[in-house]
Amino acid sequence: MKEGFLIEQERLEHEAAASLKSSGLINDIIRYFRKKSIFVLAYGTGCGAIEMPPTFTSRYDAERFGIRGAATPRQADVIVVSGYLSFKTLRRIIHTYEQMASPKYVIALGSCTINGGMYWDSYNTIKQLDKYIPVDMYANGCMPRPEALLEAFIALQKKIENDEEPSGWERYLENIEWYRQNQRAVLGEDIKPAYEADWYTEGR
Amino acid sequence: MTILTIMGQGMAVLLFAYVAGMLYYGLYRNITARFQKRIGPPVLQTFYDSMKLLFKDEATAFGWMFYLGPVIMATGSVLTLLLLPFLRVWHEGSLSVYGDLFVILYLMVMGPLGNALAVGVSGNPFGVMGVTRGLTRLMGLELPFYIAVIGVMSVAQSSDIWHIIAWQQIHGINMIHYPLLFIAALFSFVGFMGSSPFDVVAAPQEVYSGPRSEFSGKFLGLLMSQNAIFGFAKLLLMVDLFWGGADSIVELILKTFTLFLVTIVIGVVYGRFKVHQAVDFLVKFPTLLGVVGLLLL
Amino acid sequence: MNILASLQPQLCDKFETQAFDLKRDDLAQVIVEKKIWRAVMDYLKEEAGFVTLLTITCTDWIEEERFELNYIFAHETKRCDLMLSFSIARDGESVQTLTDRWPQAEVMERDLHEMFGIVFEGHPNLASFALENWHHTPPLRREFDTLAFVNEHFEFRKGREENVDVKAEAKRLRALKKAKAQAEAEAKKEKGADDADE
Ligand code: SF4
Numbered sequence: 001m002k003e004g005f006l007i008e009q010e011r012l013e014h015e016a017a018a019s020l021k022s023s024g025l026i027n028d029i030i031r032y033f034r035k036k037s038i039f040v041l042a043y044g045t046g047c048g049a050i051e052m053p054p055t056f057t058s059r060y061d062a063e064r065f066g067i068r069g070a071a072t073p074r075q076a077d078v079i080v081v082s083g084y085l086s087f088k089t090l091r092r093i094i095h096t097y098e099q100m101a102s103p104k105y106v107i108a109l110g111s112c113t114i115n116g117g118m119y120w121d122s123y124n125t126i127k128q129l130d131k132y133i134p135v136d137m138y139a140n141g142c143m144p145r146p147e148a149l150l151e152a153f154i155a156l157q158k159k160i161e162n163d164e165e166p167s168g169w170e171r172y173l174e175n176i177e178w179y180r181q182n183q184r185a186v187l188g189e190d191i192k193p194a195y196e197a198d199w200y201t202e203g204r
Numbered sequence: 205m206t207i208l209t210i211m212g213q214g215m216a217v218l219l220f221a222y223v224a225g226m227l228y229y230g231l232y233r234n235i236t237a238r239f240q241k242r243i244g245p246p247v248l249q250t251f252y253d254s255m256k257l258l259f260k261d262e263a264t265a266f267g268w269m270f271y272l273g274p275v276i277m278a279t280g281s282v283l284t285l286l287l288l289p290f291l292r293v294w295h296e297g298s299l300s301v302y303g304d305l306f307v308i309l310y311l312m313v314m315g316p317l318g319n320a321l322a323v324g325v326s327g328n329p330f331g332v333m334g335v336t337r338g339l340t341r342l343m344g345l346e347l348p349f350y351i352a353v354i355g356v357m358s359v360a361q362s363s364d365i366w367h368i369i370a371w372q373q374i375h376g377i378n379m380i381h382y383p384l385l386f387i388a389a390l391f392s393f394v395g396f397m398g399s400s401p402f403d404v405v406a407a408p409q410e411v412y413s414g415p416r417s418e419f420s421g422k423f424l425g426l427l428m429s430q431n432a433i434f435g436f437a438k439l440l441l442m443v444d445l446f447w448g449g450a451d452s453i454v455e456l457i458l459k460t461f462t463l464f465l466v467t468i469v470i471g472v473v474y475g476r477f478k479v480h481q482a483v484d485f486l487v488k489f490p491t492l493l494g495v496v497g498l499l500l501l
Numbered sequence: 502m503n504i505l506a507s508l509q510p511q512l513c514d515k516f517e518t519q520a521f522d523l524k525r526d527d528l529a530q531v532i533v534e535k536k537i538w539r540a541v542m543d544y545l546k547e548e549a550g551f552v553t554l555l556t557i558t559c560t561d562w563i564e565e566e567r568f569e570l571n572y573i574f575a576h577e578t579k580r581c582d583l584m585l586s587f588s589i590a591r592d593g594e595s596v597q598t599l600t601d602r603w604p605q606a607e608v609m610e611r612d613l614h615e616m617f618g619i620v621f622e623g624h625p626n627l628a629s630f631a632l633e634n635w636h637h638t639p640p641l642r643r644e645f646d647t648l649a650f651v652n653e654h655f656e657f658r659k660g661r662e663e664n665v666d667v668k669a670e671a672k673r674l675r676a677l678k679k680a681k682a683q684a685e686a687e688a689k690k691e692k693g694a695d696d697a698d699e
Contacts, residue, residue: 033256037249061242063233066249071413072330074263074420077256088633101263101420115658123640123647124632127655186654188634 027163034077034103035157038067041076041100043093046083047143048109055146067153073099078156081133083143084112084125090132091187097133102169105136105160107152110143117142131182134168213298217290218282218433221440224457225432226251228439228464232399232471239472250432257425264418266326273322274419274426280315281434284308288440289365291456292373292449304363305353308441312396313342315434319415326418334414337479338405344486345395345402351494352389355382355501356445365444372448379446384497386446390466391490393442395482397435400471402486404479439463504579505529508549516541527581530571535587539597542572542585546602550577554603557610559617563643566591568617572599595620616641 040062042052055062056069070076073096081093097106108129111117116127129135136159139152159167172179183191230247237244246252264270287303295301316338323331356378357363360371372378379386395402406414419427439460443450447463450456477485508529509521516537522530533541545551551574560569567588574583589596598621599606610621611630618639621627629635638645 030256030259033252033259036252037256039253058241061237061244063237063245063249064243066245066252068245069408071408072417074418075413075416075424077260086631088631091633099263101261103260116655120657121648121651123637123645123650127651128658188636190634 031161031163035160036066037077038065038153038157039070039075039077040067041070041073041079041096042082043079043096044082045085045089045093046110046112048080048082051109051143051146051149052080052082055149060146060150062150062153065150065153065157073097074101076100077103078105078107078153080107080109080149081113081129082109084110084117084119084122085129086124087126087186090126090183091191094133094183094191103167104169105156106133106168107137107139107149107156108135109139109149109152111140112142114138114140126186132179132186134172134179136168210299213290213294214286217285217298220453221285221433221436222429224460225434225436226254226429228435228461229432232464232468235465235468236472250428254425254428254432257428258422260421260425262421262423264326264420266418269325270322270418271423273319273325274423274430276318276322277315278426278430278433280311280318281430281437284311285433285437285440287311288437289369289444289449290440291453292369292451295366301366303365305357305365305368306363308365309350309353312438313346315430316342323415323418328418330412330417331415334405334411334417337411337414340479341395341402341404341482344483345392347392347487348388348490348494349392349396351491351498352385352392353445355385355494355498359501369444369449377446377448382497382501384493384500388490388494388497389442389446391486393438393463394467394470395486396438397467399467401474401477402482403471403476404482407476435464436460504550504576505581505583508583511549512541512544515544527579528584529581530584530586532586535589535596538585538587542599542602545574545583545585550579551575551583552577554599554606554609555582557599557606557613559613559619559641561591561617561641561643562588563591568619570596570613570619589619595622597622598624600624615639618642 040056042049044050044052054060056067062068073079077100079093079097079100085093097104106129108114112119112125113129113135116122116125119125120127126132137152137156139148141148144152166174180191227247229250230245233249234244234247286299287308289295289300290298320335320339323335356368359378359382360368362368362371368378375381398405406416411417416424416427440456442463443456443459447459450459503526505523505527509523512518512531513521516533518541519532519534520530522532524530531541553575555573555575558571558573560571562569568591569586569588572585574585576582596619598610600610600623607625608630610624611627613619614621614624614627615630615632615635616639632640637650640647640650
C-alpha cells in the first residue's frame, strides 16, 4: 500500500492536460509567464532553512529555472515552509501567507510538514501542514536535498502550466471556514475571523 | 512635421527602449550568474518577471497616493526618454528639441521623489528606510554628475543636448577631450543605475527591497518595466553627453551596451557600500576629479 | 589550591548547607534550604566571585512532591561552575525573582514559568515565551502526558507506522538482501555452467 502522503503527492502531480480550467491564447501566455518566473519567500521554520541557500547559489542555481528569492511576502509567488512548525510559527506562516498576492503557492519541505516527521509526539508542533494552509507540493525526506527541492519546484511549474483545478489559494478561499476551524483548534480563539485580504477583494 | 510623426517616433523610441532595457537587464542577471559560476536565467527572464507581475493580483491598498507612486515614476522615466535625443538623424520631428539638460536632470529626480511620497503613505518602515537611503545617496550622486554636466555645458556654450552633440561632431567626443569629467560622471552613473557598490536603496538583505517592499502585483510589474526604460534613458544620456550620440541603431546599441557592460562588471566585482561609505566616496573622489576637470577646461 | 574545595568549609561555616557535593574539580553542587538561598547567593556573588548566572533549571521530583530549582553560576576568573539548589513545593509555592541581581534571569524565569508553572514574585513580565495561548498543563511537568495530548489534539495521516522494531526490520532487510545475492550468484553459476557446456 502506498503511504498517505504519496497518494496525496500523486494527486498533486498527476498530469491533468484535460482539466485545463481556462484555455485560450491569452491564458496560455499568462500561464507560461507564471511558470517561467517564480519568486520564492523562504520561510525558515525548521532544519530545512539550511537547504535553501545552496539551492539558490552557485552549486544548484535555481535561477536558471526562473526561480529567485523575493524580499517580502508582497512580491512572492511561492512560500517554502521548511520543516517543522511550532504553533507560534504557524501563526506567522498563516499571517504571511495571507499577505501574499494571489496566485500563490505553498511548497512544504520535509517529512515534518507531511506527518509530523520526527516530531510526531511533540506537544508543540503541528503534524499536517495542509490542514492549516493549502499545500501545493510536497518534498519529502528528512531533510530533502536541494535536488529534491528543485524537483518540487519543477513539478510545481508543471502544475502551474497545466492549471489544475483548483489550485491551493482558490481552495483556501473556498474552504476558509474549514481552515479557520483547524487553525483555531491549535492556535486558540484570537485568530483573525476573515481572510486577510477580504476587505480588498470585496469590491469585485 | 505633424503631431502624428512626433507620436509615431515617440512610440518607436519607447518600444525600442523597453525591449533594449529588458534585454540589457536580462543580460545583467545572466552575466552576473556567469561571473558566479552559475548558468544563470534566460535572457528574457526580466521580461517574464515583469509580465507575470502585471497579471497578478495586488495584496495591498493604501489609497490613491500609494498607487500614484509607480505611475509618477513611470511618467518620469518615459518623459526623460522622450526628451533625450535618440538618433542624430532624428533631429526633425522628435520631442527632444523641446527639452534641455536642466529639464532632464529635473525629471530624473522627479520619479524617485514621487515614489517617496507613495512609500510614505504605505507607512512601511523598510520602505521609508529605503527612501531615506535613496535621498542620502542622491546627494552624493548628484554632486559629481552635476559638476561634469556643468563642464560639458560650458564647453558647448549651451544647455541644449543637441548643441552638445553638435559640438562633439565638430571637435571630437567629450570623453577624449575631458576624461576627468567623464570619469566623475561615470561614477555617478554607476550609482544612478543602482548597481553594486551603490545599491544601498533596494538592498534586499537589509531593507527588504526598500521602497518596493509594499508594492505587489501590477505595481511592482510597472516599476520593473519603467526601470528597464529608465535604465536605457540613462544610458542614452551618457552616450549623448560624452560619446557624441549615435547615427544608427547599431551604433546606439553598441555604445549603450558597452556602457552597460562597464556597470555590470563594476557591480559584479565590488560589494555593497554602506550608505555613509557611498556618500563619503562619491563626495570625495569623483567630486575631486570633477573639480579638477572643471579647472582644466 | 582548588577554589571549590576551599569554598566548602567557608560556606558550611557560614550557612546551614544541606550538602556540598564536589562532583568534579571544576563542578560542585550546594543544596540549601529555601529560606536562605538569597543569602547564600549574595555571598557567592559578592565574596566568592561567582558573578555570572549561566542558567536556571528545574527538576521535577514528582514522587517527593517537590521541584528542585538549580541556579548555575560561573566563576569570575577561575574555570569552575557552581550549582545552587533548593526545593519548593510542586504546587502553590512561589520563588523570589532574580532579575534584580541578574537581568538575564528574566528570560530564564519566564521559560520556567511557562514550562513548569512556577510563579516568580516580582518578575516584570511573566507572559508566554515560546508557547502562545497555552491553556493546558505546563508541558514539562511530569504529570503532563505528551502522547495523550498529541493523540487527542492531532490526527495522523494514514500509512504512518510507529514503533517498528528497528533491529528486526534491519534483520529482515539483511536476510532479503542476502537471499537476493545468493539467487543472483546461483543464476550466474548456472549460466557459467551453461557457457562451459557449450
Ligand atoms: S523533516 Fe527532518 S530535517 Fe526537516 S524539519 Fe523535520 S526533523 Fe528537521
